[in-house]
Amino acid sequence: MKSLKKVLYSQKAAPYVFVLPFLLSFMFFWIYPLFSTVKMSFQSILPGQVEWIGLENYQKLLKDRVFHLAIKNSFTYMFWTLVLLIPFPMIYACIMDGKLVKAKGLFKALLYLPALTSVVVAGTMFRLMFAEMETSQMNQIVQWLGFGPIKWLKGKYTGMFALLLVACWRWTGVNMLYYLSGLKNIDNSLYESAEIDGASGFKKFLYIQLPLLKPTTIYVLTISIYAGLAMFLESFMLWNGNASPNNIGLTIVGYLYRRGIEKNQLGYASAVGLVLLAIALFINIIQLIWNGTFKKEER
């Protein structure tokens, strides 16, 4: 007993004791579920009756129109979040970083507030603001601009618009803060020498800030690709459940939830999840190679 205590208290064993919780959690809540979902994706699972069916689930996915629609929706959503939630927050941060803006603390706090609200509260708010009555907030704005009232959550494009508006509302401030912290790391002497050379604000942005913000952009891009492809709850809240008209709000995870939780088809849902994982990893690895992230390690 004493020797065990001695070993546990030794400098060599201590780090392993410290990281033990991670190892346990890694095995039980990461490796195990990951393997079991891979396994299930090759199975047909009914209560008390598990059958190996090889690639059948994946073959069915190839022909599953609803799944293709879900992929298309998730991609469209991801694409537009990248377009809307990277350049604009970057520009906002660059404007805010200079000496021009007053009361910066206030604006930073205000823009961050939406990120604090849960999807439930945000979804409820926007669901009711996008209600189809003439009197709802969005229809009042539209009518004020001279158009007729719109059934927002029933149309393909207007539904996607609602989803994207929620995303922009929630994440613009967060991404701006990421860029602000990236800007903090830029050496002031660079700006000074640019000023001596007579560079304009725009040139400073183009030749100093934009290239030096690349690590931040890669980070934001990576998490946005994941978040965009794995989006589910926003749509779940906007359409009050997982069923939107003609599946206009159905995402890949929404489909996984429908098949796995609502219809209890664990095998098929696992295949959906793994396709999502493959897509997400593929896009991100391409993106990281293209941005030269792996090159640094070789040097």
Place this chain on the structure above:
Amino acid sequence: MGKQENSFEIEKKVGMALKTRILSVIATLFFAALGIIVVFPFFVMVIASFRPGKDIIRYGLALQIDFDVMSFKNYKYLFTGNHAYFTWFKNSLVLTLLSVVLTLIVCYFVAYGLSMYKFKLRNFLFFLVIATMMVPFEILMLPLFQEMIDLKLIDTTAGVILPGLVSASTVFFFRQYMMGLPHELLDAGRIDGSTEYGICIKIMLPITKPAFAAMAILSSMGAWNSMLWPLLVYRSASKFTLPIGLNTLLTPYGNNYDLLIAGSCFAVLPIFAIFLAFQSYFIDGMTAGAVKG
């Protein structure tokens, strides 16, 4: 000639100052406009929380200030009515406290091991921590759900907390922070006769407090708002947390909208209060990942 040049220079400087000032006003106004747009939905909701729920289902949510129909009725009902709101509130509070305290302690230890010692598997283990971030939770939720059924942890708080206990991003942040602490303190502690664990708790923990503050705030926000996993694990209505409970009120018939809107406003308050009180910690914790990527 010299005089002329001088006045020209002055004119140019005055012009520059004026230009800067105009730009400054424009930039500030721009952010003011952005701020108003962002706060607007909250404003709409707060106004709506004073209106009868029937109105909201009939007219949708809109900025209508009409003192004839506005009253404190919804809030009176929220605080005195016969409903489960404060059960959910209490459940959320308990879940948030428990999961934040446990997560922080465990993640601190893991990060301590990964940053304070040089050992063979260190880089490999850290790589594994990063790897877990590469798989979105949504993909693991089904097999995890099955696992919880097998472990008989469905409908228990342990089932909600355990899978997320060792949070990769929290470990990452703690490690990042501790890499910057003086490692000599360990040797000093050893010379004083402390054990490895004594050093970790008595010497290093107190100087890691700022990291604890940042992570406490960030993970309490996550726990307070978390919805998907608790929605799967909790079965009995008496255990529902605030997000799940509020979601049950959002029915197509709108018979509960009095409670839904007022309750949503009230659910946001605690997290806003914490944010405003500890803003700088919040931002530190959140941006930690982005700086070094």
